[in-house]
Amino acid sequence: MxxxxxxxxxxxxxxxxxxxxxxxxxxxxxxxxxxxxxxxxxxxxxxxxxxxxxxxxxxxxxxxxxxxxxxxxxxxxxxxxxxxxxxxxxxxxxxxxxxxxxxxxxxxxxxxxxxxxxxxxxxxxxxxxxxxxxxxxxxxxxxxxxxxxxxxxxxxxxxxxxxxxxxxxxxxxxxxxxxxxxxxxxxxxxxxxxxxxxxxxxxxxxxxxxxxxxxxxxxxxxLAKTSVAILGEGSCNDANHISGPSRTGEGLYQSIRSALHQAKLKANDLDYISGHGTATPFNDEMEAIAFDRLAMNDIPMNSLKGYFGHTLGASGLLETIVGMHSLHQNTLFATKGFQKLGVSKRINVIKETTTRELNTFLKTASGFGGCNTAVIFQSVK
Amino acid sequence: MKDNPYKISAYCRIKEQRVSVNGEIILENSGIDFPAFIKSVYKYFDTDYPKFFKMDNLSKLAFMAAEILIKRGKIGLEKNQNIALVFSNRASSLDTDRKHEDSIKDLDRYYPSPAIFVYTLPNICMGEISIRHHLYSENSFFIFDEFNPGYLNDYTHGLLEDGKADKVLCGWVELEEDAYDAFLYMVTKNGPIEHNAEAINRLYKRSWEI
CATH class of the missing domain: 3.40.47.10 (Thiolase/Chalcone synthase)
Incomplete structure (x- = not known):
């Protein structure tokens, strides 16, 4: 293929x-x-x-x-x-x-x-x-x-x-x-x-x-210098509530699993996660639960909402593009506004912009209607 | 194009106070507006789901179309079945958008409500169906200028081929005030009807010209 x-x-x-x-x-x-x-x-x-x-x-x-x-x-x-x-x-x-x-x-x-x-x-x-x-x-x-x-x-x-x-x-x-x-x-x-x-x-x-x-x-x-290949994707509903995220992160969990399966990768093959991170109490907690269920606790992750705000129907692509540049520059960007972890599960939120070799990343998003999507990318550099 | 192993197992149409399943008219209630009509449909099909009454009109329409298709189309819902939802329409959620707009237009009469605002997205109706039938599956909502069997066919085919879904509940759910049209069909590995753009278009036409 x-x-x-x-x-x-x-x-x-x-x-x-x-x-x-x-x-x-x-x-x-x-x-x-x-x-x-x-x-x-x-x-x-x-x-x-x-x-x-x-x-x-x-x-x-x-x-x-x-x-x-x-x-x-x-x-x-x-x-x-x-x-x-x-x-x-x-x-x-x-x-x-x-x-x-x-x-x-x-x-x-x-x-x-x-x-x-x-x-x-x-x-x-x-x-x-x-x-x-x-x-x-x-x-x-x-x-x-x-x-x-x-x-x-x-x-x-x-x-x-x-x-x-x-x-x-x-x-x-x-x-x-x-x-x-x-x-x-x-x-x-x-x-x-x-x-x-x-x-x-x-x-x-x-x-x-x-x-x-x-x-x-x-x-x-x-291809452009920042190009990535799409390795896998998944999109699953929470089947829980139209305006509140699932307490178990079910839809996000299943979306990421589906994307990993298609990419033929394991969680620890990922170098970086670009999360949704809207900074509402429930959304961020839900994400932490889903990442924890997937044993993704140590993978560096960020939310870019502190730079652009939540840009709704554009946010998923906006943050994917920034992720592509992140891979190209081998740089993990800090989560603007983050000070101290405030979710019930341990996740590795990037506090300071740091350089590190990066090859793969996962982008996730969640929204009203209980929808979640996860896509995994790999650098072609 | 590769061999097409996918079939349409059942289809449902709700339009102008009429409900049909697999080309057979099940219910006709002329002379009533949409809220009264959809309530009569809800009752006719012995639906017991109080959340229905909190939904906006687009969700009520999509919800009942899915409900009827599953009940009358003899579609067994096994536990944890992976049925993707691929819906489309022209007017998005504009019917409810206008209600939200009415509540904020005038700063002297400013009363936005979360119960209305949440329905100002077309995919919410798929969320309602997912909750009802415990579907932890893909939802995609497309906006087209008119019913577009070509794109729906290709997309559904891709979902099934990639193993992203076992079945796909697919179609068109359009509503603006008293003009409404729902056409949903189930794509599976078994069924009496071919699944391709021409066949879908034929069903879309035939299900109304009964």
Missing amino acids: SKVYLSYNNIVSSFGFDSEAAVDKVKNEVSGLQWVDDPMLLPKPFYTSRIDQEKLQQELTTLGIKGQFTRLEKMMLVSLHKVIKASNVSLTTKVGLIISTTKGNIDLLDEGGQFSKERVYLSVMGKVIHDFFGFKTEPIVVSNACVSGILAVAIAKRFIRQGRFDHVFIVCGDLVTKFIMSGFNSFQALSDEPCRPYCITRSGINIGEVSASILVTNDPDR
């Missing part, structure tokens, strides 16, 4: 408009989270990481992207444009487009402005992205809560393995909106300080926004 690889990638974030800009800040332990007081988003101030609209507009102009696009579409177009250009793949009938988002243009429900009512439909937004670049295949929108970004990677791999595509471009994105902020606030899930994943003092999440893109390919001649 031929391998499937992750290749050229891009991150549009508050740090800038490419992966390197974001990874440099992470490496230097700089957080993008800022204290924002904007009653149009939430009646009380909160920490978030947002994309500067003026800079985004400048970037569109620099890239020569013209047309009437929503805020999220602009982020996605900039991100995907750079990956398509870098990869130099021509968009034939063997090239797929996957768009991963939880809420898409949901801000248009509040103030549609110049855009038609239809634009809030994810399939319509998908068509806008599709038409702009001239893809020859129907766009596939994945909307599966907070696992969407990493599930999209597993889905791309499966379509390639089925022979439907040779290459798949994935673009992910979600916005910080009144819709999202009011909802997470109603759950009392928001933290009043920059989030502290896995920490004893953790007090909830911050929501942030990014767009991230990547080329998934079966062509070993189309």
Whole structure:
């Protein structure tokens, strides 16, 4: 069976408009989270990481992207444009487009402005992205809560393995909106300080926004310097609760087992885990239980939510891309905000950015609806 | 394309106040809105699951379609069976999104509720079905402009071939106010109907043109 690889990638974030800009800040332990007081988003101030609209507009102009696009579409177009250009793949009938988002243009429900009512439909937004670049295949929108970004990677791999595509471009994105902020606030899930994943003092999440893109390919001649091969993946439901994680971590546990089985690896073959780590009390505890059940206690792990916030449908791909750069640089990045372990099982949370030879990593994510996804990658350097 | 060992064992359709299973109309209740209709379906099929009444409309629709398919499609649910869920639609969770939006539009009437917000994701309906039937299996929710048997077929085939699932409950669950359409089918190793894009499309059409 031929391998499937992750290749050229891009991150549009508050740090800038490419992966390197974001990874440099992470490496230097700089957080993008800022204290924002904007009653149009939430009646009380909160920490978030947002994309500067003026800079985004400048970037569109620099890239020569013209047309009437929503805020999220602009982020996605900039991100995907750079990956398509870098990869130099021509968009034939063997090239797929996957768009991963939880809420898409949901801000248009509040103030549609110049855009038609239809634009809030994810399939319509998908068509806008599709038409702009001239893809020859129907766009596939994945909307599966907070696992969407990493599930999209597993889905791309499966379509390639089925022979439907040779290459798949994935673009992910979600916005910080009144819709999202009011909802997470109603759950009392928001933290009043920059989030502290896995920490004893953790007090909830911050929501942030990014767009991230990547080329998934079966062509070993189309690899970037940060490329990894996808060794295995798994996605399992908790079958427990629609808004609370399982107390036994069952779905995450089974997802990782399924990914390990497919990768033909054992837990201790993994060099690094990029966790979900939202910094809510229940999520982080659930992850620790699942990792403990798999005897993954000593594997260095981090959560990147302290740099970007929780970027919802983009987080899984965003954090996978940072993981790819982590492997390429043989560097384990610190978990921003973490001080002292605050989960019931021992896990090896990375406190300081350190260099170490790295070849494999596991990315996990969990979300509302009880969904969990795990994917294992290996460096091709 | 390789040999296709997978079959469709049963299918169910709920649309415009009508329920059919394997091409046979089981229930018709014209002239009532969706909440009244789906409640009548719940009762007709002797469902006993109080959590149903807390669900949003999309979840109620998907839940009952799965329920009926499992009951009437004679699909035995053994313990720990690995049945993946692969659902799709056009409107995502917009029906409930608009309800959440109504609760936050006006800062003078600002009352967002977690009980509504949690349903502003289309995959929640798969979570509800997973809880009901103890399915610790894969859930994927796709948004397409229209029913897309080609992608569903390829994806389902891949899940079964990779051993990620023993069976796949697959289809379309669309709801916006009083317009709704659920078409679910079970893909297994045994069954009377071929599993390929053309066959799926035929069933999708036939199950409505009864």
